[in-house]
Amino acid sequence: MQISHLPLRKFVAPEFIIGEHALSKCADYVAVFGAKKVLLVTDPGLVQAGWVSKVEQHLKEQHIPFERFDAVSPNPRDTEVKDGALLYRRMGCDMIIAIGGGSPIDCAKGIGIVVSNGGSILDYEGVDKIERPIPPLLCIPTTAGTGADISQFAIILDSARKVKIAIISKGIVPDISLIDPLCTATMDPELTAATGMDALTHAFEAYVSNASSPVTDMHALQAIEYLSEYLPGAYQHPLDISYRSGVMLGSLFAGLAFSNASLGIVHAMAHALGGLLDLPHGLCNALILEHSVAYNFSSCPERYRTIAEKILKKSLASESDETVRNLLQSYLETLRHKLNLGDKIEIAAVDEQTLVQLARVALRDPCVVTNPRTPKEEEIQALYAKIL
DSSP states (O other): OOOOOOOOOOOOOEEEETOOOOTGHHHHHHHOOOOOOEEOOHHHHHHHHHHHHHHHHHHHHOOOOOOOOOOSSSBBBHHHHHHHHHHHHHHOOEEEEEEEHHHHHHHHHHHHHHHHHHHHHGOOEESSOSOOOOOOOOEEEEEESSOOOOEEEEEETTTTTTEEEEOGGGGSSSSSEEEEEETTTTTHHHHHHHHHHHHHHHHHHHHOOOTOOOOHHHHHHHHHHHHHHHHHHHHHHOOOHHHOOOOOOOOHHHHHHHHOOOOOOHHHHHHHHHHHHOOHHHHHHHHHHHHHHHHHGGSHHHHHHHHHHHTTSSOOSOOHHHHHHHHHHHHHHHHHHHTTTOOSOOOOOHHHHHHHHHHOOOOTGGGGGGGSSSSOHHHHHHHHHHHO
């Protein structure tokens, strides 16, 4: 392999422990940080699933005091960050454990930002706006998809504007992530499908990003290989930990890729849908992804060809660009149907004014900057019309 040009890139990642029963190490790592009192950030579903009580039991066994904040919504709101920060300060906490999918983890990052830097979480929208380090943050992901537990991204809903803001800073990369595939076994099939497709979208968008690098490429392609192989099995056999482990590894690799190469129009559009219409993030990604392939393909055909070869496990050197594009779109459509994800989002009809508003919000999302093709407002509207 010959490398003719190596652009300057940075790569950040937390320490992570991966494997069955990684969750059981949580109290040991709290002790390493010397924390006196921990704030547990989670959501009601994770409390019901039993994972929060397991963490609490480990903390009790080592006599580590804690407070629980479990009022986190599926699209975490600025008001929830504020409430969590108030509880953190009032109870004298000095460390945060986030238990859950992307929503509790992003909310935990937001709480950390506010308690260390003050003000409102909305003050930190954008890139590298955080001046002071956040408190120690330990993450225990319970979904295999979001990558929030290892990324330098946090997505928070501005509840007044109904816009999801992106906060990007190495200052919010967690200190450690305990990646335990057993924790994903309580996900229902719908959530398994949605979060798995979120991870696959991370890998696709990171690989075609104009900020990609050899390091992120390696992780993105590995993620695509694992997710295409193991996600259908995890959906069909939810208690089979071998499938769950494969998807968890795929999610990890995808997270390492997108955290450092960023994303593209799929996530920009999904963020707008989540903010304005409060729609599920993973489902939005799943429906937009194949249309983004058609839209972006001409800007980086060789990149998509490599993705298709990784998925189909064969050389496509003799195939035309059109054939490769069609193969890739057909694969994504077939995968979606295997996961029982429809062709459109089932909501009331969206009028033209809403499409315009969605497109304008999406175009202001930082993920658009690294998309391989620069979109126009009417093009984004047309993509939205395909799924709404």
